[in-house]
Amino acid sequence: MHHLHHDFTTPRDHEKPARVNPGEVGTVDVRPDDPVDLPPPGDFRKQTGRSIEVNIPLLAENNRLAAENREHFKSHGLKVINLVSGPGAGKTTLLARTLKELANSISCGVLVGDLETDSDAQRLRHDAVPVAQLTTGSACHLDAHMIAHGFEALHMHNPQLLFIENVGNLVCPAEFDLGETVRVALFACTDGEDKPLKYPPIYRSSHLVLMTKADIAEACGFDRKQARENLKKVCPKAEVIELSSKTGDGFEQWLEFIRGIL
Amino acid sequence: MHELGIAESALKAAIVEMEKQKAIRILSLTLRIGELAAVDPQAMEFAFKTVTLGTPAEGATLEIDHVAPIAWCRDCSESFSTDSIAFFKCPRCGNYSGELKQGREIELARLELDS
């Protein structure tokens, strides 16, 4: 780059700086003696990057919609129970029996989430209860937005109680607030005593844990005491009820819990 | 858990911020992820590469600040770090706690922008 200087014809004289007298027009060479080389192209990123703190929560959108749902349900005097569990812990069976017990005295509605089929909704068909199936396609959980649409579709008049059967999944439903009043986790005897230790968030985020399929606990060699101890460690504040949707054992306690939140 | 959805939200938020700052490109994103947030860093990295293709964040680096869990005991108001991801035993009173003060964050913490 240096030789460029010498190609210029403008005279340079460091010893004798040009002096411009009044009435004259002079030329002053102000080029630096040794110009700094330009940075090589491509490296401009490092030169101009500026770092800014933003601190934006990324699941905020669901939380915002859940808060809207909660507000909306509250203004209707509606209580909402979100049932969560791994696949097959007995949510649909529990709901079918619960509706049979309650539907004559309480105005209920049901939203059921599943990946594809509407077989759960078919199983829950009840003359007095509107039931909508939410098929989630590939979504492995329900979110607050789906619930808002589902509730609208039910067209309930003076509803008192909405049941939501979440997608059978022990992981994501823990992270998605739906705007429910209470979250109820089902923990089946057939799941094994250690489930709460393996999937703590779903139990930790629940108000009540139902130990389901109590009628076959013995046959499964299920250690009730160990299971309760595990729950006590993971979610010490959650209520625990043992029941069977087959025999109805423990059901009265569950119905009492429901009446308690209405 | 939902790395793809998280990557999409992060990108969306980053582009809004980029435009606000009148920048033209995103050079790096830093996420703040709690160790109990059930986010897998490798799946996150892959999801990020996928969603940023053809956007002003293409080629940007993804950094993750991990946040260690801290539990809180309601019975004696003690905050304490947790060794177990399953249960949190208060070192002061010995009771178990189900509450976390931190460790479940999923946030876009910082951006490096090119203007």
Ligand SMILES: Nc1nc2c(ncn2[C@@H]2O[C@H](COP(=O)(O)OP(=O)(O)OP(=O)(O)O)[C@@H](O)[C@H]2O)c(=O)[nH]1
């Ligand atoms: N013995 C016994 N079996 C039960 C009980 N509750 C449910 N089951 C059986 O467990 C299986 C699964 O029950 P579902 O009610 O379909 O479970 P779910 O949680 O709705 O399943 P997904 O919606 O697929 O996650 C069925 O074969 C039920 O008959 C119970 O209390 N006792």
Ligand SMILES: [Zn+2]
């Ligand atoms: Zn079901």
Ligand SMILES: [Zn+2]
């Ligand atoms: Zn999911």
Ligand SMILES: [Zn+2]
């Ligand atoms: Zn304590």
